Structure formats: structure tokens, C-alpha cells
Amino acid sequence: MPKFQTRAARVARQIQAASGVKYTTALRLxxxxxxxxxxxxxxxxxxxTTAADSLTRITLVLAERGMWVGAYAHIENEFIDADPTKVRKARAxxxxxxxxVMRREGFLEAGFEPGAEIYHTAFLALSRAGAVPDGRRLARAAVGVFDSDPLMCSDVIRSEGRCPFTYERADELTGPDxxxxxxxxxxxxxxxxxxxxxxxxxxxxxxxxxxxxxxxWHGSVAAGLPPLHGLSEFQDFFETVMERVLDVGP
Incomplete structure (x- = not known):
């Protein structure tokens, strides 16, 4: 059985009962x-492990909400002309x-809280990667969550999660050369x-x-990759907006 299949099946049954979307269709969402x-x-x-478990929980919560949003989109696409009343009810x-789902986990219904906590985890991964001789796997995984519009990421990094978190320890990081x-x-x-x-x-x-x-940029290098490798929106932003990578110290 695929990982997390039990959770997905439970939500798919809820979607089927609440909206009429077929179970198999809901499961694919x-x-x-x-x-x-x-x-x-x-x-x-x-x-x-604590940070890993927290991130996994956030990821699954977002996936569960995504199933409900996807179910509404499915109904809208199929019935927007034939049965607009059905679409309105499904939306509600x-x-x-x-x-x-978001309230159950203590998140606001709208906002950057989940993304902020994902970035907290990426920061912890890069911090640990900087403390060991070869943290390429950690760095590669951290950079993997960055690929979206840098301006949206700017909003996320400056937002708060559910619990206090400080990036200040970055100034005290030490490790191998x-x-x-x-x-x-x-x-x-x-x-x-x-x-x-x-x-x-x-x-x-x-x-x-x-x-x-x-x-x-630096995270890609830490991962053993070319700068901004695979991060298309970051590459575009760098090439069209920036003249150089900002210096943040050694």
C-alpha cells in the first residue's frame, strides 16, 4: 500500500459523501x-526527527486541504454550465x-503560516548541513522547497508560523571549512x-x-549543484532583476 494511503482513502470517502465526487476521483486528488x-x-x-515529523504533518494537512479544493474544481469544471446550483453548493x-482542515491544525484559513514553517525546516537543514563536512543531501532537500516566485517567497520568509521561531542563531553558525x-x-x-x-x-x-x-544560490552549491540548478523562477529573477548575489558574510 502506498505511503499515506490510509489517510488519503479516509478523506476521499469524506469527499464522496459530502460532494458526490467519485471515490476513485477523490483519491487521485x-x-x-x-x-x-x-x-x-x-x-x-x-x-x-522532531522537525521532520512536524514538516510531514504540515505536508499532509496541505495535501488534505488540496483534496477538498480539487474536488470543488472537479465539480465546477463538470457542472458550471449544466448545474450552477450544484457548483455553488459544492463550493460552500x-x-x-x-x-x-487548516483550523484543526491551528493554522489560519488564509495566510503564509504553513509556508513559513516549511522554511523554518529548510533553515534548520541548511544549518545542520553547515555543521558537517558533507551535508549535500540536507542542502539539496532544503533548496528543493524554494522553487516558486521569489517575491512570494519574500512574503513567506517574513511571516510567522504557529509557534515562535528565530533565525538569529544563523549569526553563530560554525563548522568545517x-x-x-x-x-x-x-x-x-x-x-x-x-x-x-x-x-x-x-x-x-x-x-x-x-x-x-x-x-x-549558496544552497545549490552546498548541495553539489550549479548555482540555482533546477530553480527556474529563481534563475529568471536573478537574470532579470539582480546584478549579483548579495553578500551575507563568510
């Missing part, structure tokens, strides 16, 4: 983010159920610097985004 699961696995292997039922470890520490410090940028206006919005591009 279960799509937890593989990049986040990879990061959780890397953290668990490194002994950071499915979106409220998705919001209830291997290229991978040095790059990982630079990536962690860039994330910390981005988190401290004030939420004020467009200038700060872009500043935090540029710092995150720097984090992804």
Missing part, C-alpha cells in the same frame, strides 16, 4: 508535495471542509537576513526576495 517529503526524510536521517461544502559546509552556512545566513527585512513596501519586498535568491 491526494498529492502531497514530494519536495517537502524529501526534506522531511533528509531531516529524519540526520537525526532531526468543499471550501469550508478545506478551511476546517569544506566548500559544501561554507556554502550551507551562507545559505542559512541569507535566509535569516531575509526574515529580518521589514514588511513595509516594494523596496523591502524585493530586498528579501534577492536575499532568498542568494540563499538558493
Amino acid at each position: 491526494f498529492a502531497p508535495a514530494q519536495e517537502e517529503l524529501d526534506l522531511a526524510d533528509a531531516m529524519r536521517t540526520a537525526g532531526l 461544502v468543499c471550501l469550508e471542509a478545506g478551511n476546517a 569544506t566548500p559544501a559546509a561554507v556554502a550551507a552556512r551562507k545559505a542559512a545566513r541569507a535566509m535569516a537576513a531575509a526574515s529580518r527585512v521589514q514588511v513595509h513596501g516594494d523596496e523591502e519586498w524585493h530586498e528579501a526576495a534577492e536575499l532568498l535568491v542568494g540563499a538558493a
Whole structure:
């Protein structure tokens, strides 16, 4: 049985009962983010089990909400012209159920809280990667959760999760002088610097985004990859907006 199949089956049955979407259709809507699961696995292997378990829980919560949102989209696509009343009812039922999933886990119904906590985990992974001679797996997994619009990431990194978290420890990071470890520490410090940028206006919005591009740049190097490898939106932002990677210290 595929991993997490029991949870997916339970939610699919709930969706079938509440909306009429076929069970098999609802089951196919279960799509937890593989990049986040990879990061959780890397953290668990490194002994950071509490952070790994927390990230896995967040990933599954988001996947569960995604099933409800996807169920509504399925009904809308099929019945928007033939039965608009059915679509309106499905919207109310499915979106409220998705919001209830988030409330159950202590998240706001809308906002950047889940993403902020995912970034907390990425920071912890890069910090650990900077403390060992070869943390390439941790760094690769951390960078894997970055690939989206850097300006949206700028909002996420400056948002709070459900519990207090500080990036300040980045200034105290130490470790081996291997290229991978040095790059990982630079990536962690860039994330910390981005988190401290004030939420004020467009200038700060872009500043935090540029710092995150720097984090992804150094994180890629720490992973043994070319800078920004596989991060297409970060590459585009760097090439069109930035002149250089911002310096965040050694």
C-alpha cells in the first residue's frame, strides 16, 4: 500500500459523501508535495526527527486541504454550465471542509503560516548541513522547497508560523571549512537576513526576495549543484532583476 494511503482513502470517502465526487476521483486528488517529503526524510536521517515529523504533518494537512479544493474544481469544471446550483453548493461544502482542515491544525484559513514553517525546516537543514563536512543531501532537500516566485517567497520568509521561531542563531553558525559546509552556512545566513527585512513596501519586498535568491544560490552549491540548478523562477529573477548575489558574510 502506498505511503499515506490510509489517510488519503479516509478523506476521499469524506469527499464522496459530502460532494458526490467519485471515490476513485477523490483519491487521485491526494498529492502531497514530494519536495517537502524529501526534506522531511533528509531531516529524519540526520537525526532531526522532531522537525521532520512536524514538516510531514504540515505536508499532509496541505495535501488534505488540496483534496477538498480539487474536488470543488472537479465539480465546477463538470457542472458550471449544466448545474450552477450544484457548483455553488459544492463550493460552500468543499471550501469550508478545506478551511476546517487548516483550523484543526491551528493554522489560519488564509495566510503564509504553513509556508513559513516549511522554511523554518529548510533553515534548520541548511544549518545542520553547515555543521558537517558533507551535508549535500540536507542542502539539496532544503533548496528543493524554494522553487516558486521569489517575491512570494519574500512574503513567506517574513511571516510567522504557529509557534515562535528565530533565525538569529544563523549569526553563530560554525563548522568545517569544506566548500559544501561554507556554502550551507551562507545559505542559512541569507535566509535569516531575509526574515529580518521589514514588511513595509516594494523596496523591502524585493530586498528579501534577492536575499532568498542568494540563499538558493549558496544552497545549490552546498548541495553539489550549479548555482540555482533546477530553480527556474529563481534563475529568471536573478537574470532579470539582480546584478549579483548579495553578500551575507563568510
